Amino acid sequence: GESVGLHLPTLSVQEGDNSIINCAYSNSASDYFIWYKQESGKGPQFIIDIRSNMDKRQGQRVTVLLNKTVKHLSLQIAATQPGDSAVYFCAESGLYNFNKFYFGSGTKLNVKP
Amino acid sequence: DSGVTQTPKHLITATGQRVTLRCSPRSGDLSVYWYQQSLDQGLQFLIQYYNGEERAKGNILERFSAQQFPDLHSELNLSSLELGDSALYFCASSSRTSGTRNEQFFGPGTRLTVL
Numbered sequence: 520g521e522s523v524g525l526h527l528p529t530l531s532v533q534e535g536d537n538s539i540i541n542c543a544y545s546n547s548a549s550d551y552f553i554w555y556k557q558e559s560g561k562g563p564q565f566i567i568d569i570r571s572n573m574d575k576r577q578g579q580r581v582t583v584l585l586n587k588t589v590k591h592l593s594l595q596i597a598a599t600q601p602g603d604s605a606v607y608f609c610a611e612s613g614l615y616n617f618n619k620f621y622f623g624s625g626t627k628l629n630v631k632p
Numbered sequence: 633d634s635g636v637t638q639t640p641k642h643l644i645t646a647t648g649q650r651v652t653l654r655c656s657p658r659s660g661d662l663s664v665y666w667y668q669q670s671l672d673q674g675l676q677f678l679i680q681y682y683n684g685e686e687r688a689k690g691n692i693l694e695r696f697s698a699q700q701f702p703d704l705h706s707e708l709n710l711s712s713l714e715l716g717d718s719a720l721y722f723c724a725s726s727s728r729t730s731g732t733r734n735e736q737f738f739g740p741g742t743r744l745t746v747l
Contacts, residue, residue, distance in 0.1 A: 551734070553734075553735075553736075560740075561740060562634065562636075562722050562724070562738030562739055562741055563675070563724075563736075563738045564634070564738065565735045565736065565737070568733055568734075568735070608674075608675060612734070619688045619690055620677050620736070621677060621690075622667075622674060622676070622677070623674070625675070
């Protein structure tokens with residue numbers, strides 16, 4: 520597989536810096552959110568998820584923040600590495616109904632060595 | 633390697649034709665999702681099956697259809713193809729339909745080019 524050349528917003532960061540990728544979701548009834556990473560030539564890969572009863576969740580080098588008031592998600596990547604270069608998507612769904620997932624348009628992260 | 637396989641990897645065809653894309657989910661996963669990724673619309677959810685039954689439809693055109701077979705593999709059929717159907721088509725599988733987490737595992741995709 521390949522990544523399409525989407526006309527995406529791009530975030531360029533220096534290796535070692537922290538990255539923050541933002542996402543606005545549309546459905547106030549969504550209660551489950553996921554961040555995906557898509558590297559060139561591959562399908563999306565799960566990074567981290569969060570339920571609507573949480574404001575923050577941490578993983579390995581990644582943190583997701585959820586602000587339900589303004590329907591906003593962010594993904595923070597600590598000590599960004601060249602291997603983090605990819606397109607990042609947020610997705611929203613219903614926690615107790617995983618039947619439909621809606622993806623954001625994506626952000627391209629470019630890590631400069 | 634996600635464990636999800638898709639064939640073919642590339643497909644080139646002409647307008648008006650019909651094609652079938654195939655997906656084999658991870659061993660044990662009952663749910664299969666189909667997505668379309670195109671230049672101007674990002675990743676769009678098309679349809680979901682669970683254990684052979686259709687569970688949800690997203691932005692799937694009437695010219696498109698899918699099914700999931702008893703062995704859990706799934707096929708996406710695209711007919712009367714138009715230039716705008718050119719895109720990457722991804723299949724994803726998951727072991728859950730509800731609960732505390734739904735990690736979808738994506739295949740490598742099929743790139744469809746309609747000339």
